[in-house]
Amino acid sequence: MHGPARGTPARSLHSPVPQREPRSHRGRSSQDSARRASRADRPPPPRAQAGPPLNDAARDLAIRRIARQAQRFPDLALTELDTGSLPPRDAAFAHAIYDAVIRRWLTLSHILDEQLSKPLDDLEPRVAAVLLAGAAQLLLLDRVPPHAAINHAVEWAKLVIRPGTAGLVNAVLRRVAQLRADDAPRRERWTDQRDEIPLPDGTALPLTAPVLPKDPTERLAVVSSTAWVILDGWSRTMPPEERQRVALHAIALPPIILNTAHAAAPLPSPPLLQPHAAPGHHVFTGTHAELTELLASRSDLWVQDPASSLAVASVADLRPRLIIDLCAGLGTKTRQLAATFPDARIVATDVDATRYRMLQSVFHGHPRVEVLPAAGIPDRFRAQADLILLDVPCSNTGVLARRPEAKYRFEPARQSSLTALQRQIIEQAAPLRADGPRRGVILYSTCSIEPAENEEQAAWAAQTLGVTPQRMRRTLPAGGPGEGPERYTDGSFSVLLT
Numbered sequence: 001m002h003g004p005a006r007g008t009p010a011r012s013l014h015s016p017v018p019q020r021e022p023r024s025h026r027g028r029s030s031q032d033s034a035r036r037a038s039r040a041d042r043p044p045p046p047r048a049q050a051g052p053p054l055n056d057a058a059r060d061l062a063i064r065r066i067a068r069q070a071q072r073f074p075d076l077a078l079t080e081l082d083t084g085s086l087p088p089r090d091a092a093f094a095h096a097i098y099d100a101v102i103r104r105w106l107t108l109s110h111i112l113d114e115q116l117s118k119p120l121d122d123l124e125p126r127v128a129a130v131l132l133a134g135a136a137q138l139l140l141l142d143r144v145p146p147h148a149a150i151n152h153a154v155e156w157a158k159l160v161i162r163p164g165t166a167g168l169v170n171a172v173l174r175r176v177a178q179l180r181a182d183d184a185p186r187r188e189r190w191t192d193q194r195d196e197i198p199l200p201d202g203t204a205l206p207l208t209a210p211v212l213p214k215d216p217t218e219r220l221a222v223v224s225s226t227a228w229v230i231l232d233g234w235s236r237t238m239p240p241e242e243r244q245r246v247a248l249h250a251i252a253l254p255p256i257i258l259n260t261a262h263a264a265a266p267l268p269s270p271p272l273l274q275p276h277a278a279p280g281h282h283v284f285t286g287t288h289a290e291l292t293e294l295l296a297s298r299s300d301l302w303v304q305d306p307a308s309s310l311a312v313a314s315v316a317d318l319r320p321r322l323i324i325d326l327c328a329g330l331g332t333k334t335r336q337l338a339a340t341f342p343d344a345r346i347v348a349t350d351v352d353a354t355r356y357r358m359l360q361s362v363f364h365g366h367p368r369v370e371v372l373p374a375a376g377i378p379d380r381f382r383a384q385a386d387l388i389l390l391d392v393p394c395s396n397t398g399v400l401a402r403r404p405e406a407k408y409r410f411e412p413a414r415q416s417s418l419t420a421l422q423r424q425i426i427e428q429a430a431p432l433r434a435d436g437p438r439r440g441v442i443l444y445s446t447c448s449i450e451p452a453e454n455e456e457q458a459a460w461a462a463q464t465l466g467v468t469p470q471r472m473r474r475t476l477p478a479g480g481p482g483e484g485p486e487r488y489t490d491g492s493f494s495v496l497l498t
Contacts, residue, residue: 053159058090059133059152062097067129069102073121074227074408076102100136103251103404106225107197108135111179114211115172127165130157134173139180139197139205146177179207189482190223190248192216198223200253202482224250226407230397237451242476246449246491249477250400250407255485256284256291259304261313262339267301268294276486278306283485302335307398307475311391311445311494312336314471318441320344320386324377324432326425327391329355331362333445337389338369347381349374378431385432385440392422394448398477398491419452423460426497430465442467442497447490449476454493467497 052060061083069076081098083091101108109120112131120128130153137149150173158166184206190198194210213219217235221228224247234243260267261280267273272290273282281304284291295301312333321344328334328348337346346369350356356371363369372380395415396406426444433440444461446453458469472495479488 054152054155056152056156057086058094059097059156061086062094062101063126063129063133063156065098066101066132067125070125070128070132073105076405076408078405096141097133097136100140101132104136104140104225105132105404105408106222106227108132108139110213110222111135111139111176111211112172115175124161126161127157127168130161130169131172134169135176138173138177140199146180150174150177179209179211181206181208184208192219192244194219198248198251198481200251200481202480220244220247224248225404226250226400227410229412230407230410233450245480246477249480250404252401252480252483252488254305254401254490255488256303257305257485257488258282258284258301259309259336260301261309262300262336263298264300265298274486276306278489281306281309283488300339302332304332304336305399305402305490307477307490307492308332308447309336310473310475310492311443312340312389314473314494315387315441315443315496316340318387322381322385322434323347323387323389324381324385324429325349325389325391326374326377326429327389327393328359328371329391331359333389333391334359334363334369338366341387342368344368344386346370347372347377349377378428382431383433383435383440386434386438388429388432388440388442390425390429390442390444392425392444392446394418394422394446394453395450396447398447398449398475398493401477402490415450415452419457422446422453422457423464426457426461426465430467439498443494444497445492445494447492449474449491449493454495458495458497461497465497469495470498471496 051057054060062081065081081095083094086094109132112120112135116123120131123131134149134153137144138146150170153173154166154170157169186199187196187204187206189202190196190204194212194214195207196204197207197212198204212222217231218228220226220243221231226247231243231247234246238246257276258273259280260273260282267282272286272294273284276283284294284303286294291303295303313336318341320341323337323341323344323346325334325337325346325348328350331348334346334348337344348359348363348369348371350359351374356373359371363371395410395418396403397410400407426442429442433442442461444457448454454474455472458472461467462469472493474493475489475491477489477491479485
């Protein structure tokens with residue numbers, strides 16, 4: 001709301017709101033996003049005072065990083081919040097604010113838009129950031145006193161942006177605070193009403209006014225913080241109840257799950273590891289330090305969601321001698337390949353330089369996994385591979401709880417580029433298949449649940465390359481808000497092209 005900054009009166013919660021396109025329909029052009037992104041990583045201007053403004057390093061760090069993301073939105077940067085310079089308690093608070101904003105950007109933006117005379121997108125990134133951070137504390141973080149969140153936001157805006165911004169921030173956040181009644185208990189479950197926000201634990205936050213959209217799809221887009229275009233696509237492939245369940249899965253807090261199917265020694269005792277509903281997997285419940293120590297001491301355990309492990313598990317009966325992992329990423333499925341096929345030679349690569357270096361580090365000295373540059377693989381291994389794994393780049397719509405930024409950047413043009421890239425990768429892999437009676441096969445997998453990236457790609461490969469799709473499996477996300485961590489899984493797809 002720019003009104004207070006210009007001396008005009010603040011608008012009541014019940015005053016008419018100017019009609020504009022719903023936020024979940026809107027999106028910046030790719031050129032606009034690129035221009036804003038080019039400025040996103042510029043360091044903030046130097047401050048005269050020593051230390052963070054208002055001596056609150058946690059809030060300051062969170063707001064400044066959110067401001068950088070606001071410059072890029074909807075094409076958010078993938079880097080995590082670096083809190084290494086903060087004490088543990090401050091680091092946890094900074095993460096809580098930042099993560100709440102990233103996970104519920106559209107939810108918070110809609111509520112802020114209701115209090116603004118023009119869309120949040122049109123505000124200066126630092127103004128948008130301080131409003132988003134303030135709203136996240138007021139609505140999504142239980143232990144933050146409203147006056148503390150508002151006062152800090154107002155003073156931060158006055159000190160870091162300009163004094164005139166304080167009136168805007170104060171007026172908007174005070175009305176956001178009025179939406180949350182201090183004495184109203186959480187509702188036991190979300191019932192899709194216009195005055196409640198679903199929460200990760202399965203309960204719902206009641207609001208004092210019906211500020212959420214009337215249209216059911218638009219309301220689901222807002223409360224799950226998922227782009228409308230994704231839900232619109234799902235409406236053509238899922239019944240309404242399933243679409244709602246999958247959308248709400250994106251607000252769940254995903255647990256850390258270990259692939260323990262190939263454990264060569266006894267597993268740590270509970271409560272550090274708890275059995276998952278999927279055989280061969282356990283939920284890790286310890287600290288980050290304990291996880292780091294465990295993985296450093298055990299090469300037979302690694303972090304992997306059950307949905308991610310399904311692709312390789314689906315071909316465990318094969319007996320390949322040479323496996324090529326063409327899109328190895330950070331090496332998770334490469335580890336699984338090495339454990340599943342102990343007699344196979346494995347060649348792993350990735351075209352991304354950072355991931356390639358990570359692969360080299362992870363598999364340095366491994367007796368059967370060789371990391372080689374992608375450019376030399378087509379000539380060196382032509383017609384030799386028994387199994388080629390293509391864990392291709394995708395839209396990530398099966399893992400939105402783990403990759404919340406994917407909820408915002410999804411758009412038809414981007415998906416068209418992805419599907420073209422996926423087909424290019426399949427075509428490049430085809431000549432690597434071994435000839436003769438042991439004809440090589442391609443295992444194609446994604447962490448997407450979009451037919452255009454999955455079933456339609458298998459059909460295209462069958463028509464174009466003459467392969468036969470077998471063992472096709474699409475898994476939808478499960479274990480959403482309110483369900484136990486042992487029920488949680490991402491979504492995925494895999495098919496064997498023979």
